[in-house]
Amino acid sequence: DTEVTQTPKHLVMGMTNKKSLKCEQHMGHRAMYWYKQKAKKPPELMFVYSYEKLSINESVPSRFSPECPNSSLLNLHLHALQPEDSALYLCASSQGVMLAEAFFGQGTRLTVV
């Protein structure tokens, strides 16, 4: 199983809503990542979890709140987002942060209205 599963695939939310993105992997990977990707741009790193602990936060606004409940799950809680936060949100995992071969989920297409 080399899959990273993300739900939902699409999400439309208002600026006052609270929603969560979910990510799951069963490859035994100990590093998990959230990336944000705008149209025609490469993925931009947001957060890195290593062994279920937040190890990197790339100066992401606090309206994005990551959570790693266990080694297989990664959530991204969203609150009071802005229209410019609309993007494809990608989850990825790798064996470790220092082992770079990362596998990506299919992404959640988020639209903030």
Place this chain on the structure above:
Amino acid sequence: GQQLNQSPQSMFIQEGEDVSMNCTSSSIFNTWLWYKQDPGEGPVLLIALYKAGELTSNGRLTAQFGITRKDSFLNISASIPSDVGIYFCAESSGNTPLVFGKGTRLSVIA
């Protein structure tokens, strides 16, 4: 921070033609990865390179890790319509997460 120069930005080719794209950097890296992304989907890992000079194939795809460890190329032979997409190089120095190039958008004309 680390910056990758990926070229070309876009390519329009005829079906059956060979394709070549590359990435360069001013820094030395331990790992080069090549991904392909279809519209609305996540990137899919095509080839991973771990040693300077390494040449690796995956079907019609061939990639090489430059001997100076500062560059990599990806070749696609005998292109087909499903090769359409955005190809990203990505690198890691070994103690940081991946950094991506800006991508090469490939269009294949049947």
